Amino acid sequence: MSEIDRLSEDNEWVDLDFVDRERTPEQIIEMGIRLHLAGLSLSNTKQHLERLGVQRSRAAIHNWVQKADLQRTGTRSSNYVTVDETVIQIGTDRYWLYAAVDPTTNEFLHVRLFPNTNSGLTYVFLRELREKHDIGDTTFFIDDAAHLKDALSRLGLQFHIRRHGNRNSVEHIFREVKRRASSFANTFSHVEPSTAESRLESFAVWWNRCQS
Missing domain, CATH: 3.30.420.10 (Ribonuclease H-like superfamily/Ribonuclease H)
Known part of the structure; x- marks a missing residue:
């Protein structure tokens, strides 16, 4: 299985509705989002995609994460x-x-x-x-x-x-x-602080996904 196929499995947690306005394949966008939320800087994520033959700017990767607007859903009951x-x-x-x-x-x-x-x-x-x-x-x-x-x-x-x-x-x-x-x-x-808060919310979604 290729790296792109492996990383694009089980993608229901990432909302890619905005992709129809992008020139980048969904698998690449999701990979960029996952890599950045997993801890890679924008520069390192950009370099990783370049090794796969995809040239995208740090700003583009940042916009992918913001546009995905990852939000935690569901009501929990915890002791x-x-x-x-x-x-x-x-x-x-x-x-x-x-x-x-x-x-x-x-x-x-x-x-x-x-x-x-x-x-x-x-x-x-x-x-x-x-x-x-x-x-x-x-x-x-x-x-x-x-x-x-x-x-x-x-x-x-x-x-x-x-x-x-x-x-x-x-x-x-x-x-x-x-x-x-x-x-x-x-x-x-x-x-702006609201953008940073959105980024931290996206990290929380990614983190929770890794715990499940």
């Missing part, structure tokens, strides 16, 4: 959820990436990018999480940050302070996100 945040650099500014992760499956349930961190924004994040998933009886694993405890209490959600154990899942994922953010740096330095 435990880990919530945490980490700093992401976008150009010269720092933003806070909030993530909710199911420690049993290591899958993202929700991600958001905010300009800072406080109880109000944490409340918004958790409220959106509750709208997407059935978490009424979920126990949240958090550190002892006051804004997390305050927001969870305001929403009437159960939480348990834990610095190790099941919290290691989100910390492991954040390390990977930071590594990927470094490879995305040439893109993040020139985009």
Whole structure:
């Protein structure tokens, strides 16, 4: 089986409806999306496609990922959820990436990018999480940050302070996100926060796909 055929299997998670406006074959577009979300920089993805005889710019590959608009779908019910945040650099500014992760499956349930961190924004994040998933009886694993405890209490959600154990899942994922953010740096330095958030959402879809 050729590399293109192998990488283009099981492509229902990638929406290629925009391809009819492209001059590039679907298999190549999907390969470019997969390679970039798997950790290759735009430059390295471009070089990989060139070895296959396909000449496309870094901007074109970036546009493929944006146009695919990968979104996680479906309502989940989890007994435990880990919530945490980490700093992401976008150009010269720092933003806070909030993530909710199911420690049993290591899958993202929700991600958001905010300009800072406080109880109000944490409340918004958790409220959106509750709208997407059935978490009424979920126990949240958090550190002892006051804004997390305050927001969870305001929403009437159960939480348990834990610095190790099941919290290691989100910390492991954040390390990977930071590594990927470094490879995305040439893109993040020139985009709006909403575009960076969309890219991180696409990464979350790819990550969840790898866990299943």
